[in-house]
Amino acid sequence: MTPGTETLNPIERSSHGRFGDHTFRWVVAAAGLTVLAILALMIGSTTLDAIPVFASQGILNFLTGTTWDPGVSRTEITGTYQAGVFLFGTLVTSLLAIVLALPLSIAIALFLSDVASPRLARPLAYLVELLAAIPSVIYGLWGLHFFAPTVLKPIAKFLSDTLGFIPLFEGPVVAFNPFYAGVVLAIMILPIITAIVHEIFRAAPLAERQAAYGLGATRWEVMWKIVVPRSRPGIIGATMLGLGRALGETIAIALLIGGGTTINLSLFQQSESIAAKIVNTFQESAPEASNALIALGVTLFAITIVINMAARLIVRQLGDVSGEAIA
């Protein structure tokens, strides 16, 4: 043992960290398990609160009925709770948002991947992404006090005047309606769908594009006949992720949709979505009615989780297209 060997032999020296590996492994595994535990607890705790509501109403009645008449009991279920109106409102606003946002997203993604030079595409893509950073409540405020009255109202009036014979566009146009909510929702999910579709378009092999150009195709033909068709599964996955986001969006819709209590086919009549119903009536709810709102939440969760898992599986099969763009 000459002085200094101890410090010169790092392998021996590091033995003082021998328990470190166990501790490290244990700590990071526990953190990872926390993620799973939270999700499990999330499902368990809410479902437990929702079961009495589902049991007293019957699942089918709960989903399809159109009466929501909250009771005031602390311990039992005395009111009538049926989610049909809110389910309908949620689906209408989300579908409207998808119908508007999807073609626009594909067009923007094509522009960014195949038309714009990288020097132009990068800042443009970032600006579109910035739309996703704006808080939902600001979309709501802006939609309610600016966008709906100045831009959307004339469009809604025009549609109901010219196409009013179609139930979807039947007038009169009221101040809060699913049309306003759906259009604002479309703007909110646009950056999400665009970001994923853009990544998928960029991943389309250059060789296929060059081969098509070599055969004399125009740039549009390359985009429409090569890039888009081969990206179809990715576009479907991105659409489903956008749909999942649209279904769960709350505050902007709560401010715009109007709190209707009946199913109305017209886009211009008041309606209500599941998420909006929860935040709009939560504070005046008795315990049994809160449980009914939790049951609404569980329903919404079940729908979004199925759509999300399916979308993730589709997108994941395409390789490493995830992360920041989706979060």
Added chain:
Amino acid sequence: MIAEVSLRATGARARRRAIVNAVMHVVLGLAVLAALIPLFLIIAVTIAEGLPAMTIEFLTSTFNFSRRVQGGGYLHGLIGTLYMGGLATLMAVPIGIASALFLTEFPKSRLAGPIRFFADVMTGVPSVFVGLFVYSLLVRQIGFGTFVGALSLAIIMLPIIVRSAEEILRTVPGDLKRGSYALGARQWQPVFRVTLPSAASGLTTGVMLAVARALGETAPLVLTALAAQTIVLDFQGQGQTALPLLIFREARGAFAAGQERAWAGALELMALVLLLSILARVIATRRASQ
């Protein structure tokens, strides 16, 4: 645009293809404009409506009087937002980065796949449902307050941090770690001396984006923080407020004074959130160029 069509084809069909090509280029360009116009309108209108109401009084006072009266401000909301945002960050960042380390250091573990997949799934859980969950699990027992509000924000941040941190940690060159092992280091030692320090700026970017997302959340706070009329510093048990909550409440009110405050609050919140997002982006680009 005509030049893009084969030189040999000059018939009517070729001309038509060239025209379609040109028209579709214009359509795609218009689509980009259609996305940028709302972005511009939101920022411009919020500034135009919010700036006149954004006074020193607005930034430094609360209002605990009637909503129809002019004046007062959202100081209690700003404090609540920063208080709950800070607590949520303290809860979500260690767990999130530790989970990401688990995914990158033990990729062969049977748990890695499920954790990654369900973290992805969790990013898609509606934020209002997260609020309902915290309400059903905790609020019924311990009441509304700062902590439960922060917890719901932390749950929203967690999966975002896990996924972004994992991607960043994976880009740390393996050679750096193998160098440490060659010197006799144990597995955990280079994690703290090599991996985390060299990934620091990327991790910061991910965390900032998650914080920006959490600060703008309203729905989960409606169900957990509830509301407050004045500055609340209690950790738990006393209703708390936040900028988005105050904006939400006054946006739908019928009083012009309240709506003015809502616009000023929206400007304050937007500045906070966009500043964080843009700063995160700047850090990320600087890192990429190094």
